[in-house]
Amino acid sequence: MLVNPHGQGNLMPLLVSEDTRAEELRRAESFVKVLLSTRELSDLLMLAMGAYTPLEGFMGEEDWRGCCSDMTTADGIFWPIPITLSTSEEISSSIKIGDEVALVNDSLKIFGTLKVEQKYNIDKNYECLHIFRTADAAHPGVAKILEQGEINLSGPVKVFDEDHYPETYKGLYYKPNQTRALFEENGWSTVAAFQTRNPMHRSHEYLAKIAVELCDGLLIHQVLGALKPGDIPADVRVESINSLVKNYFVQGTVVQAGYPIEMRYGGPREALLHAVFRQNFGCSHLVVGRDHAGAGKYYGPFDAHKIFDEIPSGSLETKAIKIDITFYCYKCHGMATGRTCPHGEEDRLNVSGTRLREMLANNEVVPTEFSRPEVLEVLRKYYYNVDN
Amino acid sequence: MLVNPHGQGNLMPLLVSEDTRAEELRRAESFVKVLLSTRELSDLLMLAMGAYTPLEGFMGEEDWRGCCSDMTTADGIFWPIPITLSTSEEISSSIKIGDEVALVNDSLKIFGTLKVEQKYNIDKNYECLHIFRTADAAHPGVAKILEQGEINLSGPVKVFDEDHYPETYKGLYYKPNQTRALFEENGWSTVAAFQTRNPMHRSHEYLAKIAVELCDGLLIHQVLGALKPGDIPADVRVESINSLVKNYFVQGTVVQAGYPIEMRYGGPREALLHAVFRQNFGCSHLVVGRDHAGAGKYYGPFDAHKIFDEIPSGSLETKAIKIDITFYCYKCHGMATGRTCPHGEEDRLNVSGTRLREMLANNEVVPTEFSRPEVLEVLRKYYYNVDN
Numbered sequence: 001m002l003v004n005p006h007g008q009g010n011l012m013p014l015l016v017s018e019d020t021r022a023e024e025l026r027r028a029e030s031f032v033k034v035l036l037s038t039r040e041l042s043d044l045l046m047l048a049m050g051a052y053t054p055l056e057g058f059m060g061e062e063d064w065r066g067c068c069s070d071m072t073t074a075d076g077i078f079w080p081i082p083i084t085l086s087t088s089e090e091i092s093s094s095i096k097i098g099d100e101v102a103l104v105n106d107s108l109k110i111f112g113t114l115k116v117e118q119k120y121n122i123d124k125n126y127e128c129l130h131i132f133r134t135a136d137a138a139h140p141g142v143a144k145i146l147e148q149g150e151i152n153l154s155g156p157v158k159v160f161d162e163d164h165y166p167e168t169y170k171g172l173y174y175k176p177n178q179t180r181a182l183f184e185e186n187g188w189s190t191v192a193a194f195q196t197r198n199p200m201h202r203s204h205e206y207l208a209k210i211a212v213e214l215c216d217g218l219l220i221h222q223v224l225g226a227l228k229p230g231d232i233p234a235d236v237r238v239e240s241i242n243s244l245v246k247n248y249f250v251q252g253t254v255v256q257a258g259y260p261i262e263m264r265y266g267g268p269r270e271a272l273l274h275a276v277f278r279q280n281f282g283c284s285h286l287v288v289g290r291d292h293a294g295a296g297k298y299y300g301p302f303d304a305h306k307i308f309d310e311i312p313s314g315s316l317e318t319k320a321i322k323i324d325i326t327f328y329c330y331k332c333h334g335m336a337t338g339r340t341c342p343h344g345e346e347d348r349l350n351v352s353g354t355r356l357r358e359m360l361a362n363n364e365v366v367p368t369e370f371s372r373p374e375v376l377e378v379l380r381k382y383y384y385n386v387d388n
Numbered sequence: 389m390l391v392n393p394h395g396q397g398n399l400m401p402l403l404v405s406e407d408t409r410a411e412e413l414r415r416a417e418s419f420v421k422v423l424l425s426t427r428e429l430s431d432l433l434m435l436a437m438g439a440y441t442p443l444e445g446f447m448g449e450e451d452w453r454g455c456c457s458d459m460t461t462a463d464g465i466f467w468p469i470p471i472t473l474s475t476s477e478e479i480s481s482s483i484k485i486g487d488e489v490a491l492v493n494d495s496l497k498i499f500g501t502l503k504v505e506q507k508y509n510i511d512k513n514y515e516c517l518h519i520f521r522t523a524d525a526a527h528p529g530v531a532k533i534l535e536q537g538e539i540n541l542s543g544p545v546k547v548f549d550e551d552h553y554p555e556t557y558k559g560l561y562y563k564p565n566q567t568r569a570l571f572e573e574n575g576w577s578t579v580a581a582f583q584t585r586n587p588m589h590r591s592h593e594y595l596a597k598i599a600v601e602l603c604d605g606l607l608i609h610q611v612l613g614a615l616k617p618g619d620i621p622a623d624v625r626v627e628s629i630n631s632l633v634k635n636y637f638v639q640g641t642v643v644q645a646g647y648p649i650e651m652r653y654g655g656p657r658e659a660l661l662h663a664v665f666r667q668n669f670g671c672s673h674l675v676v677g678r679d680h681a682g683a684g685k686y687y688g689p690f691d692a693h694k695i696f697d698e699i700p701s702g703s704l705e706t707k708a709i710k711i712d713i714t715f716y717c718y719k720c721h722g723m724a725t726g727r728t729c730p731h732g733e734e735d736r737l738n739v740s741g742t743r744l745r746e747m748l749a750n751n752e753v754v755p756t757e758f759s760r761p762e763v764l765e766v767l768r769k770y771y772y773n774v775d776n
Contacts, residue, residue, distance in 0.1 A: 209728040210601055213711060248720065250730045323601060332636065333756060334722045340597040342638045368721060 001189055002180055002282040003317040005053045007077050011176050011280060013050030014057070014112075014159050021160040028113050028160075031102040032095055034087050034153065039144055041105055041163070042225050042262035043083050044112060048159035049175040051259060051277040058085040060154035061120040068130040071272070071311065078315040080272035081131055081264065084122075085114065086149035092119050101153070105163075112159035120152050131269050134298050141264040141295070165260050169224055172238060174257040179219060180282035182255050188216035191255075192285040192321060193278040197223040197263075198353075199232060199240040199379060201371040203326040205248060206335040211287050211321055212253050219283055220245070222258035232382065234258065240378040247374050257281075265295035271304035271320070272311065279318040288320040290338070301325075328369035357383060389577055390568055390670040391705040395442030395465050399564050399668060402444070402500075402547050403436040409548040416498050416548075419490040420483055422475050422541065427532055429493055429551075430613050430650035431471050432500060436547035437563040439647060439665040446473035448542035449508040456518040459660070459699065466703040468660035469519055469652065472510075473502065474537035480507050489541070493551075500547035508540050519657050522686050529652040529683070553648050557612055560626060562645040567607060568670035570643050576604035579643075580673040580709060581666040585611040585651075586741075587620060587628040587767060589759040591714040593636060594723040599675050599709055600641050607671055608633070610646035620770065622646065628766040635762050645669075655680070655687035656695035659708070663696075667706040676708040678726070716757035745771060 005011045016024055036044060046052045059067065059082050062074040067082040085103075095101060095116055102110045128135040128142045137146055165173045174182065183191050192211035196204060200220070212218050220241060224234055232240075238256065245254050259281075264270050270293035275286045292304035305322040324338030328349040332341050341348070351359075351370045359366050360383045366376050393399045404412055424432060434440045447455065447470050450462040455470040473491075475483075483489060483504055490498045516523040516530045525534055553561045562570065571579050580599035584592060588608070600606050608629060612622055620628075626644065633642045647669075652658050658681035663674045680692035693710040712726030716737040720729050729736070739747075739758045747754050748771045754764050 209724075210598060212728050213598055213725065214602070214709075248730065250727060253727070321602075336597075337601065339638060339641070340600050342636065 002183055002191070003279050003284045005050075005176070006276050006279045006316075007054030009054055011050040011180075012053045012056070013048060013175060013177070014157055015048040015162065016158050016160050024113065024158060024160045025110060028100070028102040028110050031100050031113060032091065033104045033108065033110075034085065034091060034101045034114070036085070036103055036105055036111070037144065037148060038225070039262045039264070040085050040103075041111065042260050044103060044157065044159060045162060045165065045260040046277065047083075047157060048112070048162055049259070051176055051261075051280050052083060053176070053280045055079075055083060057114060057157040058152070058154050059083055060118040061122075061152070063154075064120075064122060064127075064152065068127050071269075071315070078311070079276065080269045081266060082127065084152045085154070086152050088149045089151055091149075092151035092153070095119065095153070103157070109161070111161045111163070112157050114153060114157045115155045116153055117155035118153070120154070121150065122152055124148075131264075131266055132298065133267070136298075139265065139295055139298055141266050141270075144264070163260075165224065169234060169258050172222070172234070172256060172258040173224070173260075176277075176280040176282065179255065179257055183217060183219075183282050186217055186252060186255070190215040190284040191217045191219055191282060192287055193219045193221050193274075193281065193283040194287045195221050195223065195274060196237075196241075197231070199237050199375060200244050201351075201375065202328060202335060202369065205244060205372070206326045206337075207287055207289060207323050209249075210323060211285065212249070214321060215285055217252075218249075218254045219278075219281065220254060220256045221278070221281070222256070223263065224258040224260050225262040232379070236378065236382045240375045243374040243378055244372055248372060263293060265293060265298075267292070267294045267299035268303045268307035272307060272316070275308075275316055275318040275320065279316060283318055285319050285321050288322050290323075290325045328367075330369075390571055390579070391667050391672045393438075393441045393564070394664050394667045394704075397442055399438040399568075400441040400444070401436060401438030401563065401565070402545055403550065404546050404548050412501065412546060412548045413498060416488070416490040416501050419488050419501065420479065421492045421496065421498075422473065422479060422489045422502070424473070424491055424493055424499070425532065425536060426613075427650045427652070428473050428491075429499065430648050432491060432545065432547060433550060433553065433648040434665065435471075435545060436500070436550055437647070439564055439649075439668050440471060441564070441668045443467075443471060445502060445545040446540075446542050447471055448506040449510075449540070451542075452508075452510060452515075452540065456515050459657075459703070466664070466699070468657045468664065469654060470515065472540045473542070474540050476537045477539055479537075480539040480541070483507065483541070491545070497549070499549045499551070500545050502541060502545045503543045504541050505543035506541070508542070509538065510540055512536075519652075519654055520686065521655070524686075527653065527683055527686055529654050529658075532652070551648075553612065557622060557646050560610070560622070560644060560646040561612070561648075564665075564668045564670065567643065567645055571605060571607075571670050574605055574640060574643070578603040578672040579605045579607055579670060580675055581607045581609050581662075581669065581671040581706075582675045583609050583611065583662060584625075584629075585619070587625050587763060588632050589739075589763065590716060590723060590757065593632060593760070594714045594725075595675055595677060595711050596642075597637075598711060599673065600637070602709060603673055605640075606637075606642045607666075607669065608642060608644045609666070609669070610644070611651065612646040612648050613650040620767070624766065624770045628763045631762040631766055632760055636760060651681060653681060653683035653686075655682045656691045659692035660695060660699065660704070663704055663706040663708065667704060671706055673707050673709050676710050678711075678713045716755075718757075
């Protein structure tokens with residue numbers, strides 16, 4: 001038996017049924033348009049697929065405050081980061097409580113609607129200090145909050161468009177009910193989620209294999225949100241991960257999937273959010289590495305580990321598998337972690353992303369202790385095409 | 389906070405205080421003598437140190453039957469293997485209920501006393517089929533039951549001699565209250581027990597390091613019961629394990645200790661017993677490998693894993709860390725397990741104990757993928773002295 005969806009009820013995808021989408025879209029065209037930031041759009045898509053069960057939409061003031069201060073909604077649901085929608089004072093003043101508004105991206109494409117229950121001001125500083133433990137505008141998550149509109153709109157949402165994701169990531173864009181079905185087909189009860197937005201080298205493989213020891217199966221779960229320049233596109237990541245799984249994992253122990261979140265880099269609080277929605281995907285465990293979802297020096301390397309011990313028991317069914325940094329150690333003659341290797345930095349193999357790209361582009365030999373030849377082959381082909 | 393002693397109360401070592409031992413021994417000299425088998429003596433020593441908390445002595449008929457059929461004593465305590473004392477009909481007939489008897493080894497040395505509450509016949513076949521899943525006399529645990537006397541004696545025991553153990557294994561023979569104190573000094577809450585009766589090669593190190601990832605600390609817990617011919621003596625094992633820990637584990641993550649049990653080779657039921665008394669030693673986890681405590685082909689390779697999921701929840705605080713066989717795989721270029729390595733037998737390094745001894749005795753090179761040079765050095769020295 002898989003873990004329950006969060007909140008003890010059924011999964012609640014907010015994507016409306018296919019036969020009503022055209023009609024909903026037609027209705028929405030006459031509504032006031034509220035522009036979604038990329039973060040808000042990614043949250044809307046998470047709501048659509050059921051990943052944010054049991055939320056019914058964007059949060060009202062009481063939920064916002066409770067999530068900031070106590071990680072709990074007004075209904076007593078554990079929730080570590082508020083999921084909110086903001087707009088400008090100008091737009092807000094054109095909306096009345098009870099109105100429906102259309103939720104659009106910056107090309108004015110309509111993704112869904114919100115029935116407005118509240119319009120409220122927030123103390124951005126309060127949110128940032130609670131969620132990010134800093135109000136420093138240089139923090140990428142804080143920056144997004146500071147940039148957002150002054151008024152939050154709350155209420156239930158209906159979604160009728162999932163953007164390009166289902167098409168672009170066919171065979172990867174699995175919703176919680178789909179990953180659960182896949183896990184059940186495999187006969188799994190316990191599943192560890194391994195989150196990645198990069199190809200997997202040996203250090204990632206090692207982390208993932210510790211998880212395979214502990215659970216019936218592993219979900220390699222790719223972040224499919226917007227890319228930064230220099231990031232490797234998802235199809236190349238998938239191909240490289242496929243080659244790793246095919247050659248180095250036992251058949252029937254791994255499922256790959258992707259999901260549309262945008263990272264907030266909220267460190268410990270975000271690690272908890274990652275666990276909350278992994279529970280909806282059916283995962284009993286989440287691999288939490290060193291400085292999980294961290295940014296710069298804002299969090300201690302193990303803050304995202306510790307917070308799992310600080311929340312009230314019963315908050316979450318999904319548990320953390322806490323692992324320190326992983327690497328190849330020449331004295332251990334093998335993969336190791338900060339917890340198991342007593343040797344020094346000088347004995348450990350360290351290849352930065354930049355250096356790897358350089359090595360691949362120049363056809364240099366990359367140590368097999370760093371990455372599997374089959375994985376490097378996929379990346380070499382990609383960089384060859386990009387750089388030539 | 390460490391796990392609670394089994395049965396929710398305090399540790400109950402049955403070793404009487406030092407100042408009363410001489411007097412107890414003097415009294416016991418006039419009692420009827422009951423000969424302990426090596427298994428019964430090892431159980432008496434486990435009772436003495438508190439490892440069998442909350443048992444107060446050897447089990448009566450109702451406890452015996454409940455442990456066989458439902459792994460539960462008459463008081464509702466989870467206990468997977470009956471802890472009993474047997475004697476001959478002849479000796480039994482010279483004992484009345486309420487008598488005290490002296491418990492002696494085959495040199496007639498007195499270890500303690502039993503106040504006889506019950507004398508009862510058991511159905512040996514019934515016990516063997518429930519505990520060992522077989523009544524085949526070729527099974528070493530079954531053989532011991534078949535050899536034992538026809539009458540079981542039950543009642544509370546007092547122990548006043550711990551045999552040679554505290555002396556022979558100074559700095560290793562830690563009782564449950566001592567391991568708990570060591571764990572607390574280290575600031576540990578979760579501790580994984582790794583049971584061994586052999587030196588640790590890389591496959592054992594790998595198992596142990598998976599446990600180190602999951603727990604605050606690791607207890608390398610040696611079986612100190614009687615040796616079979618060809619076994620490596622405990623001091624050599626300890627020295628080789630020390631050299632492994634010193635060179636390949638992070639300081640402050642490992643404690644070594646030993647305990648006086650005699651293996652029953654009861655597979656799944658014995659794995660549960662190992663977990664029960666590890667809880668008393670303060671261990672939250674027990675590493676359970678492939679065919680843990682198995683013998684011949686009596687148990688499936690994962691029976692000892694499965695049984696942890698079959699017992700009622702709440703039976704035990706100590707959980708199993710279930711790991712398949714571990715080995716070096718030349719295609720993985722690293723340590724792996726049956727669950728994480730997709731390659732074939734032909735890619736895996738396998739060195740039998742016999743072959744290792746041969747290699748060491750002949751000064752052949754042992755692959756470092758099999759064992760650490762520092763460990764091999766200790767063993768080489770030992771075999772050199774034994775074989776020359």
